[in-house]
Amino acid sequence: MDIKRNYYEDIELFKSNTILVWSILFLIFLGILPWLIQKYHLLGMSIYIVNLITIHAIVAIGLNILVGYTGQISMGHAGFFALGAFTTVILILRWSFPLWVALPIAGFVSSAFGFILGLPALRLKGPYLAIATLGFGMTITTIIKHMEFFGGRMGLQAPRLYLFGTPMKDIHYYYVIMIIAVLMTIGAVKLIKTRVGRAFIAIRDSDIAAEAMGVNLTYYKTLAFAVSAFYTGIAGGLYAFILGFINPESFHLIMSITFLAMVVIGGLGSIMGSIAGAALMTFLDIKLQAIQDIPAIGPALVTFSQKYMSISGISNVAVIVYGLIMILIVLFEPLGIFGFWIRTKRYWKTWPF
Amino acid sequence: MFGQLIVSGLAVGACYALLAIAMVIIYKTSEVLNFAQGEMAMVSTFVAFTMLDAYHVPFPWAAALTFLFAIFLGIFFEIVFLRQAKDPTVIGLIIITLGFEMVLMGFAGWKWGPDQRSFPFPISNIETYNIGGLLISKINFWTILITLVLMFILFLFFRYTKLGIAMRATQQNQLAARVMGIRTKWILSFTWAISSIVGAVAGMLIAALGVLDPPMMMDPLLKGFASGVLGGMTSLPGTAVGGAMLGIIENLFGGYVSLAFKSVVAFIIIILMLCIRPSGLLARHYVKKV
Numbered sequence: 001m002d003i004k005r006n007y008y009e010d011i012e013l014f015k016s017n018t019i020l021v022w023s024i025l026f027l028i029f030l031g032i033l034p035w036l037i038q039k040y041h042l043l044g045m046s047i048y049i050v051n052l053i054t055i056h057a058i059v060a061i062g063l064n065i066l067v068g069y070t071g072q073i074s075m076g077h078a079g080f081f082a083l084g085a086f087t088t089v090i091l092i093l094r095w096s097f098p099l100w101v102a103l104p105i106a107g108f109v110s111s112a113f114g115f116i117l118g119l120p121a122l123r124l125k126g127p128y129l130a131i132a133t134l135g136f137g138m139t140i141t142t143i144i145k146h147m148e149f150f151g152g153r154m155g156l157q158a159p160r161l162y163l164f165g166t167p168m169k170d171i172h173y174y175y176v177i178m179i180i181a182v183l184m185t186i187g188a189v190k191l192i193k194t195r196v197g198r199a200f201i202a203i204r205d206s207d208i209a210a211e212a213m214g215v216n217l218t219y220y221k222t223l224a225f226a227v228s229a230f231y232t233g234i235a236g237g238l239y240a241f242i243l244g245f246i247n248p249e250s251f252h253l254i255m256s257i258t259f260l261a262m263v264v265i266g267g268l269g270s271i272m273g274s275i276a277g278a279a280l281m282t283f284l285d286i287k288l289q290a291i292q293d294i295p296a297i298g299p300a301l302v303t304f305s306q307k308y309m310s311i312s313g314i315s316n317v318a319v320i321v322y323g324l325i326m327i328l329i330v331l332f333e334p335l336g337i338f339g340f341w342i343r344t345k346r347y348w349k350t351w352p353f
Numbered sequence: 354m355f356g357q358l359i360v361s362g363l364a365v366g367a368c369y370a371l372l373a374i375a376m377v378i379i380y381k382t383s384e385v386l387n388f389a390q391g392e393m394a395m396v397s398t399f400v401a402f403t404m405l406d407a408y409h410v411p412f413p414w415a416a417a418l419t420f421l422f423a424i425f426l427g428i429f430f431e432i433v434f435l436r437q438a439k440d441p442t443v444i445g446l447i448i449i450t451l452g453f454e455m456v457l458m459g460f461a462g463w464k465w466g467p468d469q470r471s472f473p474f475p476i477s478n479i480e481t482y483n484i485g486g487l488l489i490s491k492i493n494f495w496t497i498l499i500t501l502v503l504m505f506i507l508f509l510f511f512r513y514t515k516l517g518i519a520m521r522a523t524q525q526n527q528l529a530a531r532v533m534g535i536r537t538k539w540i541l542s543f544t545w546a547i548s549s550i551v552g553a554v555a556g557m558l559i560a561a562l563g564v565l566d567p568p569m570m571m572d573p574l575l576k577g578f579a580s581g582v583l584g585g586m587t588s589l590p591g592t593a594v595g596g597a598m599l600g601i602i603e604n605l606f607g608g609y610v611s612l613a614f615k616s617v618v619a620f621i622i623i624i625l626m627l628c629i630r631p632s633g634l635l636a637r638h639y640v641k642k643v
Binding site for chain 2: 067073123124125128130131132134135136138142143146253257260264268308310312314317319320321322323326327329330
């Protein structure tokens with residue numbers, strides 16, 4: 001029943017009518033999501049949080065192409081994110097480019113830097129690559145911080161954008177971001193299924209074997225970095241407008257770690273997993289930042305903090321929870337949320353047995 | 354000016370070297386790149402600070418108790434988290450240490466708050482020695498001295514004690530070491546304990562040179578990695594030389610070229626080094642067979 005008779009069947013986006021119907025239903029759901037949120041306030045969500053989740057999902061997909069599919073670790077993605085954000089804002093502020101031109105340019109600037117980072121990555125493996133990418137990310141943010149052109153330490157105010165003469169609000173951004181995100185997700189799914197994606201996966205499984213099979217390592221490794229940086233750059237550009245204000249201090253090491261955590265928690269080598277991971281981590285992050293407002297747990301934590309800890313640092317509980325989730329996922333569910341999903345699916349398929 | 358920069362660079366470099374040595378000890382034994390090293394050192398330093406500041410324990414006792422705590426912390430992490438990972442990948446191991454880093458950082462931020470404090474180190478960081486016309490602040494002098502002594506002790510330990518030799522054997526070939534009757538699991542825990550102590554010394558020195566607050570080890574940790582890369586991540590003497598070089602180069606760059614871009618130097622050195630000579634300054638190059 002699942003036999004594929006030719007190559008084109010494998011790269012088809014919708015394998016069956018059921019999937020097609022569900023995809024359309026999901027798109028409709030995304031379309032009316034802002035209305036649902038405004039009406040019912042599900043889980044205390046706001047459009048701002050959904051926007052943030054979507055942006056993080058784009059980053060997570062980009063990073064997953066690099067880490068999950070190509071097997072190259074990167075701890076410098078906050079650098080690409082910053083590049084995207086600053087390029088977009090500067091293009092619009094200084095030379096008043098429209099958003100739909102500035103955003104792709106930001107993506108390409110970021111992917112050019114991704115290409116540059118990809119060059120040393122050709123010779124490096126595992127831990128060494130982690131150090132090199134980490135250094136790269138830190139260098140970019142340090143340089144941005146110390147150059148007046150980028151607004152220096154103070155950062156930049158994102159310009160106000162107008163849609164048909166009216167200033168854009170969160171809900172308008174929602175549709176812009178969502179359309180971009182859906183397009184980029186489809187792009188990623190397609191990319192993985194084509195020749196390029198297969199080359200990436202071959203490199204992940206064994207780069208020497210891949211080279212022996214005729215995969216050009218130089219080309220595909222740098223391409224993986226460039227594509228990943230492109231996704232992250234675009235997401236960075238959108239992020240600048242969601243926040244309304246960017247300063248280099250916010251693109252620090254913890255941000256890179258968070259991106260990596262999203263990918264690992266969602267599931268390495270799974271696009272849907274990246275989206276789930278981004279959603280879970282962003283949601284947790286925002287909820288746990290104001291942990292004292294959560295019913296039941298919050299007040300207990302406050303009294304505990306007053307007694308044994310410091311009350312000024314109570315938001316750090318979020319960091320602890322974050323770290324624990326990262327460790328536990330690696331220990332008990334190495335495939336992340338995606339692995340959990342596969343297991344549940346299999347369980348129900350063969351249910352009585 | 355030049356001499357001063359070199360000496361203060363050497364002092365900072367000594368701290369980097371200690372952190373890097375702590376990481377290299379672990380990396381050699383278990384191939385884990387320990388991103389939590391800095392935070393482990395930071396929490397240990399905070400423990401020392403609490404004993405000194407709140408309970409007025411005399412410094413030698415506080416230091417000894419801190420080392421005990423560091424041993425506990427290292428062994429705890431190894432046994433409770435790392436050992437549980439079933440055939441982990443490189444990325445998986447890195448994520449575990451990153452997770453532990455975040456747990457420790459969150460814990461420190463929660464327990465001690467975000468304020469900056471000064472670490473009550475018994476050596477003043479204002480007074481200076483005058484050695485042959487060169488003004489050396491006492492803290493710099495003692496930092497370099499303590500580091501050298503500690504490195505010498507480590508050298509003796511790895512060269513002449515039975516335990517040290519067992520550790521080196523485990524580093525070379527875990528299976529063969531086990532066949533020879535070495536309890537490699539104990540050795541692993543012990544490696545983490547030693548590395549944690551070395552890290553704690555580095556943490557106290559760094560806090561004494563600067564300030565004590567939860568994110569204080571972020572920067573030194575990265576510099577520690579840079580020193581490790583300079584030394585090739587496998588050679589202890591190489592790492593020590595790498596740390597000293599990095600401290601001096603960075604300080605000279607800060608003094609003569611640009612203070613703002615001082616911290617970028619380390620990363621440029623890392624990337625250049627990894628491109629030109631990935632096996633490091635003093636390490637021998639091993640070719641891995643497929």
